Amino acid sequence: MSRGPGRWQRAILDTLAEHEAVAVTHPSHTHAEQNAIRRAAYKLEAAGKINLVAQRVDGRPRLVAYRPDSDVPDMREVTGLDGKTYRMPR
DSSP: OOOOHHHHHHHHHHHHHSSEEEEOOOOTTOOHHHHHOOOOOOHHHHSSSEEEEEEEETTTEEEEEETSSSOOOOOEEETTTTEEEEEEEE
């Protein structure tokens, strides 16, 4: 049984408590950390606690988390080369 949000989920939720949006991954994170952060973010989105958007931040693609009550940019779905469906701003 789960004991509540994990380390990265808490970090995302704590940051969103202070800011409307946050880029959840950063080049300073290791590959393993980025995977763990993305997994945590997708679980929070599935639970309805955040909204995720793939956006360009400082010219680089980043996964950005928004509060559920904030205005998220209009999205469109695209299919990646890996066959997965992604949401991108229009």
